[in-house]
Amino acid sequence: MAARTRAYAVVGLALVAAVTAGCSGTGSGSGSTTSPAGSSSGGGGGQNNAAPTESNPPGDIPDNQAFVAYRPSGGSFTGFTVKVPEGWARTGQGGTTVFTDKLNTVKITAVSAAAPTTGSVTSKVIPQLRSQVPKFAAPKVSEVTRHAGRVVLLTYQGDSAKDPVTGKVVRDAFERYAFYRAGHEVDLTLSGPVNADNVDPWRIVSDSFAWR
Structure with missing residues (x-):
């Protein structure tokens, strides 16, 4: 009887050891299985399938940007139209209207003045x-032709105002077109980051100016 009891005890201890070993192996295998799954979902495999990061320089106006006609309805002079990018934020004060989006700006100012020349822009403007x-630099004055006729163009560079949220300052390139007719001057200033490729959008805007 005593021998049979000892035999049962030995078998019981063996079963306990086997169960313990099995549980320990399952835990280890479970951990090793979870780690690669986590890596593949948030690691190289997921990143390879992610959408590519925008590679255009900051300030590029999209190629599919739509333009709409702006016709001033107030102020001292309303006799012109010009196309501006659709959806841009608009602000106005006095004879000046400004359209902005991210880092780009279209500024339109109407004044009563004598006909601008390359000389007057150089000596006064x-x-x-x-x-x-801020940090105004590289001014260049010339006469160019747009659909509205001959205009005086001033190009230059300068620093933008500090962003109120990020505190960043952007180096901007400016194109200032001085359109004139019968005692009225409209200054169209287009600006955006120096490295932005906005040649085509700015040409659309400046070419669209028309007297009414």
Whole structure:
């Protein structure tokens, strides 16, 4: 009887050891299975299938940007139209209207003035801008042709205002077109980051200007 009891005890201990070993092996296998699954879902496999990051320089206006006609309805002079990018935020004060989106700006100012020339822009406008635009540089004055006729173009560079959220400052390139007719001057200023490729959008805007 005593021998049979000892035999049962030995068998019981063997079963306990086997169960313990099995549980320990299952835990280890479970851990090793979970780790690769986590890696594949958040690691290289997932990143390879992610959408590509936008590679255009900051400030690029999309190729599919739509444009709409802007016709001033108030102010001292309303006799012109110009196309501006659709959906951009609009602000206005006095004879100036500004359209902005992200890092780009279209600024339109109407004034009563004598006909602008390359000489008057050089002697009067450049000194004004030099005192107003941070780190104003590289001014160049020329006459160019747009659909509205001959206009005086001033190109230059300057720093943008500091972003109120990020505190960042962007180096901007400016194109200022001075359109004139019968005592009325409309200054169209287009600006965006220096590295942005906005040649085509700015040409659309400047070519769209028309007297009414």
